[in-house]
Amino acid sequence: MGYFYTQIARFLENVVVETGQHLAMSVAGILFLGFPVSFSLGAYTFAILEENGISMALAVTGALLSSSVLGVLFALLYRRLSNDSFAVFSLASVLAFDAVLRSWDSLTGGVLGISGVPRPAFLSSFLALVLLQTVIATLFLLFEYIVLHSSLGRSLQAHKESKTFLDSLGVHSKNVGSLAIIFASFSGAVGGIITIWRIQFLDPTFGGIPMLLIMLSMSILAMKPRVFWMFSTVLFITLLPEVLRLFPFPSSIIGHLRLLLYSVFLILLVNKLSSGYTSEKRFV
Numbered sequence: 001m002g003y004f005y006t007q008i009a010r011f012l013e014n015v016v017v018e019t020g021q022h023l024a025m026s027v028a029g030i031l032f033l034g035f036p037v038s039f040s041l042g043a044y045t046f047a048i049l050e051e052n053g054i055s056m057a058l059a060v061t062g063a064l065l066s067s068s069v070l071g072v073l074f075a076l077l078y079r080r081l082s083n084d085s086f087a088v089f090s091l092a093s094v095l096a097f098d099a100v101l102r103s104w105d106s107l108t109g110g111v112l113g114i115s116g117v118p119r120p121a122f123l124s125s126f127l128a129l130v131l132l133q134t135v136i137a138t139l140f141l142l143f144e145y146i147v148l149h150s151s152l153g154r155s156l157q158a159h160k161e162s163k164t165f166l167d168s169l170g171v172h173s174k175n176v177g178s179l180a181i182i183f184a185s186f187s188g189a190v191g192g193i194i195t196i197w198r199i200q201f202l203d204p205t206f207g208g209i210p211m212l213l214i215m216l217s218m219s220i221l222a223m224k225p226r227v228f229w230m231f232s233t234v235l236f237i238t239l240l241p242e243v244l245r246l247f248p249f250p251s252s253i254i255g256h257l258r259l260l261l262y263s264v265f266l267i268l269l270v271n272k273l274s275s276g277y278t279s280e281k282r283f284v
Contacts, residue, residue: 005126006198011238012133013195015231018218019140020187022230023147024180025219029160031083032181033212034074034090035188037097038067040207042189043196044101044108047117056120064189071185075178094208101204113203117196126198133194140187145227156180157225213263 017039024032042063049059074093078086101108108114123129147153155176158166163173196202214237222233 002126005130007239007242009126009130009133009198011235012130012137013191013198014214014218014234014238015137016133016140016194017188017191018215018222018230018234019144020180020184021215021219022222023144023156024177024184026223026230027148027153027160027225028156028177028180029083030078030177030180031087032074032078032090032184033087033216034093035184035215036094036207036209036211038070038185038188039192039195039211040097040101041070041192042067043192043202043206044114046193047114047196047202048107050118051114056118060193063193064186067185067189067192068182071182074185075181078177078181079174091212094212098204098208109203111204113201113206115201117200117202119197119200123197129194129197136190136194140190141227141231144230148225148227152176152179153225 017035021032021035024030024035045066046059046063049062050056054062074090077089081089102111104110119129123132147156155166155171158169158171159173159176159180166173166176192207196206218230218233218237221237222230
């Protein structure tokens, strides 16, 4: 049962993180590549505060607040940069944060990371953790459903199709994009916290480029502004690498094969999109 619980937990964690990224990239068309930083920052902030004797509630609050502030900083840069420049900057932030994690040994543990990150007392069993993740993921899915069927959801779709048209309606496109980026950072922090409760260990490989490849694959495949489409995509991408278990590969290369599989899948998706594989549908 432990294997099945782990796969369910991984899926639920990806749902939480992808909810924010789906609204920002798939729906609003913002190439925000800095969400792994929010994911890692939330987890590291929580672990460091806990390690220094801060209560669980304050540690969670501090982790969510730190990633939300980071989201605000990303949003401010988005307002000043072009979409391409913002994509490059947000990608560079992932590499820069990785360098900080590896070099700041006294705070982050360097390449050795932080071990023994505690769970809340009521999550002593793995089943309790999965149930809590189910509740959190359901709330995020419900939130996205409400957003997509509101005026904000229509504004996000309009942001992707024509910022000029959106501005002509009296809705500032930069404000809409900023909200999407801040929420993506917040959802990344929540995903980081519930993930670290599962694995109870942190190192610089937590998040980073591997996570970026996975989430980009999900966001590109789930281009439709539909909750069910996003949900199905996350399920497919999460379980896709498990097919490698059907083959007798050495355990030492399974992790590398997973990243290679995600990378190839991402290249194929981008190629299909660029060749007009998916039809363009107007929402505004």
